[in-house]
Amino acid sequence: SATTNIAITPGDGIGPEVVNQAVNCLALLRQRFKLDLDWHPFPWPSHRWHQQHGESMPADALEQLGAFDAILLGALGDPGPVTDHNRYLLSDSVSLAPLLQIRKGFDQWVCERPARLLPGARQYLADDRARDIDMLVIRENSEGEYVSQGGRLRQGTPHEVATQIEVFTHFASERIIRYGFEQARARAIRRQQHHQTRQFQTLDGRVCDSQVCLVTKRNALRYWGDLYTEVFERMSLEYPDVATHHELVDAACMKFVQSPWAFDVVVASNLQGDILTDLAAVLSGGMGVAPSCNLNPTDPTMPSMFEPTHGSAPDIAGQGLADPTAMLFTTARMLDWLAHKDPIMAAAGLALFEATAADLAQHGGKRRSTAEIGAAVCARLKA
Amino acid sequence: SATTNIAITPGDGIGPEVVNQAVNCLALLRQRFKLDLDWHPFPWPSHRWHQQHGESMPADALEQLGAFDAILLGALGDPGPVTDHNRYLLSDSVSLAPLLQIRKGFDQWVCERPARLLPGARQYLADDRARDIDMLVIRENSEGEYVSQGGRLRQGTPHEVATQIEVFTHFASERIIRYGFEQARARAIRRQQHHQTRQFQTLDGRVCDSQVCLVTKRNALRYWGDLYTEVFERMSLEYPDVATHHELVDAACMKFVQSPWAFDVVVASNLQGDILTDLAAVLSGGMGVAPSCNLNPTDPTMPSMFEPTHGSAPDIAGQGLADPTAMLFTTARMLDWLAHKDPIMAAAGLALFEATAADLAQHGGKRRSTAEIGAAVCARLKA
Ligand SMILES: CC(C)[C@H](C(=O)O)[C@@H](O)C(=O)O
Ligand SMILES: CC(C)[C@H](C(=O)O)[C@@H](O)C(=O)O
Numbered sequence: 001s002a003t004t005n006i007a008i009t010p011g012d013g014i015g016p017e018v019v020n021q022a023v024n025c026l027a028l029l030r031q032r033f034k035l036d037l038d039w040h041p042f043p044w045p046s047h048r049w050h051q052q053h054g055e056s057m058p059a060d061a062l063e064q065l066g067a068f069d070a071i072l073l074g075a076l077g078d079p080g081p082v083t084d085h086n087r088y089l090l091s092d093s094v095s096l097a098p099l100l101q102i103r104k105g106f107d108q109w110v111c112e113r114p115a116r117l118l119p120g121a122r123q124y125l126a127d128d129r130a131r132d133i134d135m136l137v138i139r140e141n142s143e144g145e146y147v148s149q150g151g152r153l154r155q156g157t158p159h160e161v162a163t164q165i166e167v168f169t170h171f172a173s174e175r176i177i178r179y180g181f182e183q184a185r186a187r188a189i190r191r192q193q194h195h196q197t198r199q200f201q202t203l204d205g206r207v208c209d210s211q212v213c214l215v216t217k218r219n220a221l222r223y224w225g226d227l228y229t230e231v232f233e234r235m236s237l238e239y240p241d242v243a244t245h246h247e248l249v250d251a252a253c254m255k256f257v258q259s260p261w262a263f264d265v266v267v268a269s270n271l272q273g274d275i276l277t278d279l280a281a282v283l284s285g286g287m288g289v290a291p292s293c294n295l296n297p298t299d300p301t302m303p304s305m306f307e308p309t310h311g312s313a314p315d316i317a318g319q320g321l322a323d324p325t326a327m328l329f330t331t332a333r334m335l336d337w338l339a340h341k342d343p344i345m346a347a348a349g350l351a352l353f354e355a356t357a358a359d360l361a362q363h364g365g366k367r368r369s370t371a372e373i374g375a376a377v378c379a380r381l382k383a
Numbered sequence: 384s385a386t387t388n389i390a391i392t393p394g395d396g397i398g399p400e401v402v403n404q405a406v407n408c409l410a411l412l413r414q415r416f417k418l419d420l421d422w423h424p425f426p427w428p429s430h431r432w433h434q435q436h437g438e439s440m441p442a443d444a445l446e447q448l449g450a451f452d453a454i455l456l457g458a459l460g461d462p463g464p465v466t467d468h469n470r471y472l473l474s475d476s477v478s479l480a481p482l483l484q485i486r487k488g489f490d491q492w493v494c495e496r497p498a499r500l501l502p503g504a505r506q507y508l509a510d511d512r513a514r515d516i517d518m519l520v521i522r523e524n525s526e527g528e529y530v531s532q533g534g535r536l537r538q539g540t541p542h543e544v545a546t547q548i549e550v551f552t553h554f555a556s557e558r559i560i561r562y563g564f565e566q567a568r569a570r571a572i573r574r575q576q577h578h579q580t581r582q583f584q585t586l587d588g589r590v591c592d593s594q595v596c597l598v599t600k601r602n603a604l605r606y607w608g609d610l611y612t613e614v615f616e617r618m619s620l621e622y623p624d625v626a627t628h629h630e631l632v633d634a635a636c637m638k639f640v641q642s643p644w645a646f647d648v649v650v651a652s653n654l655q656g657d658i659l660t661d662l663a664a665v666l667s668g669g670m671g672v673a674p675s676c677n678l679n680p681t682d683p684t685m686p687s688m689f690e691p692t693h694g695s696a697p698d699i700a701g702q703g704l705a706d707p708t709a710m711l712f713t714t715a716r717m718l719d720w721l722a723h724k725d726p727i728m729a730a731a732g733l734a735l736f737e738a739t740a741a742d743l744a745q746h747g748g749k750r751r752s753t754a755e756i757g758a759a760v761c762a763r764l765k766a
Pocket of ligand 2: 250
């Protein structure tokens with residue numbers, strides 16, 4: 001059908017609270033832009049569902065979700081009541097497993113996390129050039145360190161050996177690196193359209209208007225480090241207009257703090273991307289504002305999943321204190337993504353992005369409740 | 384013999400420049416404290432040695448170094464002349480291999496990197512509580528992600544699969560975690576001696592005067608994440624006076640930026656420790672001031688290795704611009720470590736630490752040459 005259908009999975013902790021605000025905004029946008037848009041809430045995956053049914057989501061969960069055009073997820077993870085001596089062993093892996101199952105099930109091989117320090121967002125760095133942070137961290141989301149292969153030998157004994165196997169294919173390395181180059185080009189074009197420019201120098205002295213920085217740890221993790229590097233090197237010849245750069249993950253973290261404004265597009269493996277995106281998120285205002293999405297750009301029949309970078313924050317859950325800004329930016333990105341189904345969605349996404357950004361610029365830093373922030377953004381959408 | 388012998392390996396790039404300043408200080412300290420101390424320089428491991436001999440160090444290098452009480456290393460790594468299109472493939476792995484060989488050969492299973500934001504050091508964070516950063520990051524230095532196991536199947540083809548195997552033993556996990564708890568206790572005692580206190584709350588409301596934070600990524604890297612967590616949990620019962628805490632590596636990086644002053648001792652795996660120490664180093668003043676050491680605390684016949692966290696910085700090598708402060712702090716730590724051989728070394732180490740810190744407090748932030756900084760510290764040692 002022509003209707004765009006969204007599966008809404010609020011999840012645990014602050015998830016439902018921030019998702020509520022996103023749904024209010026979606027309702028307004030549907031009206032204002034006459035979107036042929038519908039959504040359906042799911043009580044799973046969640047900790048509560050797990051308690052009631054012994055599993056985080058039903059056996060046919062992926063089948064059910066597969067019927068939708070996108071998944072909007074709040075947050076997962078609920079450690080339950082903790083004491084000082086059981087908390088390390090409480091398996092948050094149980095509640096988080098569905099996240100990885102959904103990413104894998106729909107081959108959402110790109111995790112895209114833009115980091116811009118928007119006006120009103122908290123600035124953690126002393127250097128005022130931090131205001132110019134504007135990077136896109138692209139994380140390989142389908143393999144690598146997250147294949148869950150390995151095991152424990154002689155578990156629980158003094159002779160235990162735990163192995164964890166990282167698996168990287170040329171197939172997935174190439175598609176994520178190519179995606180990085182394509183995004184770099186797209187960003188340069190968007191800047192041009194807005195009469196902005198950025199300049200990145202290549203080692204041989206040429207100046208480009210975009211850059212891709214590849215991150216690995218190839219001096220210690222040789223095998224996939226060399227694979228990534230060779231693919232990157234070869235592909236860079238196809239994109240002479242994009243400056244290329246290579247950082248080791250430890251140096252990249254350091255440079256994210258020293259000069260984050262110097263990065264444009266960053267491509268990293270699943271785990272290193274996980275680390276770099278959290279770091280980029282805090283440097284550009286913190287978890288309260290950091291959007292994220294898990295995309296399958298190659299198969300339009302598979303839903304992509306949109307979830308803020310933050311977790312379920314059990315410490316503040318249920319108190320109406322969570323900042324829904326990250327969720328609203330994430331929802332805006334979802335609408336923009338859905339433009340491939342219906343071009344009008346892009347306009348709705350832009351409206352939501354702009355309303356959220358304007359609210360942040362005006363009130364960022366003030367203490368407001370989840371509902372207050374949501375209502376303020378809604379008011380802007382109505383105006 | 385009673386003489387304490389140090390192998391000095393200046394290495395590549397800025398290594399020899401900063402090592403020179405350390406040697407000047409050692410000469411002064413030997414005189415002032417009447418140390419029975421000697422040192423011997425080695426032209427290897429280095430890029431130049433590799434060019435001349437086809438290997439970074441002689442076949443009997445470990446045997447030669449094994450005769451010394453400690454190794455003082457400048458920095459390794461020389462990418463050679465680079466062009467835009469060969470640089471990714473130039474294997475820095477060649478020049479860095481000896482570092483890992485030495486760590487492994489002498490079972491230097493602890494990498495200890497203190498992070499304190501000393502007066503005069505550059506403050507990257509906007510929040511002024513950053514002045515209170517005082518943590519010790521302890522990195523497992525003998526196994527884990529750095530075992531170099533794995534390989535490349537169908538290398539260079541579109542069907543390539545690269546695997547990288549991480550191996551963690553109970554043996555090494557337990558010793559590094561125990562080392563963390565012991566250091567936490569030692570730090571609390573040292574604070575007491577200086578009439579300082581810090582307070583860390585446990586989840587069940589008790590207040591301790593030290594803390595160990597374990598870092599893993601156990602929600603995605605289950606096998607060793609669970610091993611580390613179980614060992615940590617069990618051992619915490621032996622140290623009820625030390626507060627315990629667990630962070631996932633992505634959240635840890637975020638919290639290093641948000642509230643680094645809240646950490647005391649941090650224990651992490653080889654790769655995650657590599658990332659966290661670079662991040663901690665920049666947050667506490669940058670690579671110019673960050674000391675580091677690779678210790679074998681269990682076998683006194685094996686030399687430990689002392690090297691600053693920074694690399695060989697080929698971009699500024701040979702210009703006399705490198706800051707030797709990190710090298711001098713590292714040398715001070717070496718002398719302190721050698722107190723197990725000769726207690727007077729501790730006094731010499733303290734003198735060098737204090738002279739270097741005083742110089743940093745007075746001149747930090749000014750542009751000075753390597754030689755100027757070294758001379759200023761020497762002047763203080765003579766005074
Ligand atoms: C919850 C966890 C498994 C997840 C990940 O590591 O991918 C999270 O940190 C994220 O970044 O989405
Ligand atoms: C050079 C490299 C192999 C090394 C490491 O990763 O251990 C370095 O980054 C360090 O931290 O000493």
